[in-house]
Amino acid sequence: AQSVAxxxxxxxxxxxxxxxxxxxxxxxxxxxxxxxxxxPNRGLQFLLKYITGDNLVKGSYGFEAEFNKSQTSFHLKKxxxxxxxxxxxxxxxxxxxxxxxxxxxxxxxxxxxxKP
Amino acid sequence: EAQxxxxxxxxxxxxxxKLTVTCSQNMNHEYMSWYRQDPGLGLRQIYYxxxxxxxxxxxxxxGYKVSxxxxxxxPLILESPSPNQTSLYFCASSLVxxxxxxxxxxFGDGTRLSIL
Numbered sequence: 001a002q003s004v005a006x007x008x009x010x011x012x013x014x015x016x017x018x019x020x021x022x023x024x025x026x027x028x029x030x031x032x033x034x035x036x037x038x039x040p041n042r043g044l045q046f047l048l049k050y051i052t053g054d055n056l057v058k059g060s061y062g063f064e065a066e067f068n069k070s071q072t073s074f075h076l077k078k079x080x081x082x083x084x085x086x087x088x089x090x091x092x093x094x095x096x097x098x099x100x101x102x103x104x105x106x107x108x109x110x111x112x113x114x115k116p
Numbered sequence: 117e118a119q120x121x122x123x124x125x126x127x128x129x130x131x132x133x134k135l136t137v138t139c140s141q142n143m144n145h146e147y148m149s150w151y152r153q154d155p156g157l158g159l160r161q162i163y164y165x166x167x168x169x170x171x172x173x174x175x176x177x178x179g180y181k182v183s184x185x186x187x188x189x190x191p192l193i194l195e196s197p198s199p200n201q202t203s204l205y206f207c208a209s210s211l212v213x214x215x216x217x218x219x220x221x222x223f224g225d226g227t228r229l230s231i232l
Contacts, residue, residue, distance in 0.1 A: 009156070032218055043120070043206055043223035044159075051218040090158060094217065103149075103174070104221060106158040 002027045002095040006107035013081045021076040021110045023091030032094040033074040037087050081114045118143045122224035130232050137192045137227050139207035146212040148190035152203040197231045
């Protein structure tokens with residue numbers, strides 16, 4: 001079985017400061033890891049993914065995430081937050097090769113609030 | 117433009133009155149899925165489909181039905197809605213196969229259902 005935990009319901013950060021949104025996962029095989037962002041009244045938008053290779057992956061809007069296999073974590077980061085980054089962020093995992101389909105398991109979401 | 121389209125976007129109805137939420141994608145994706153989003157619980161999968169006439173239960177299928185008669189459409193049916201099905205629903209699609217297992221899912225903009 002695969003699972004994802006996002007330990008923080010909300011993260012508050014001042015504009016211009018670095019931000020981190022935490023994610024830990026549990027899989028029985030190798031993970032494919034994803035971050036999605038949800039703006040109000042919109043569906044989830046893909047930000048970035050880790051498949052293999054370099055542990056630091058870069059994605060849309062200046063976001064990046066670091067895969068840490070020993071800590072089973074995939075934290076989302078950005079060096080300098082913008083007010084427009086305020087949204088709901090979801091981490092998701094797909095267990096390879098134990099996944100019968102393309103099933104994604106999502107974390108509970110973390111609301112990021114960036115204040116001017 | 118590649119997209120997943122859900123209708124309606126908002127619906128308020130009463131207990132027991134059958135309803136259908138439509139989902140259509142124009143990307144020729146084999147895989148389609150329905151999720152419900154509830155505060156603190158993230159997205160939970162209701163049903164998914166690997167291809168035409170192939171559907172399977174997700175984590176929370178009770179009270180829902182789906183069909184996949186055409187590749188582009190994957191309607192969600194609530195035969196006898198109840199208040200605990202009040203939620204935000206998302207449809208998603210993607211390609212299938214191991215060679216595509218690293219691809220993100222594409223999401224619709226969501227349908228907010230209120231069952232009174």
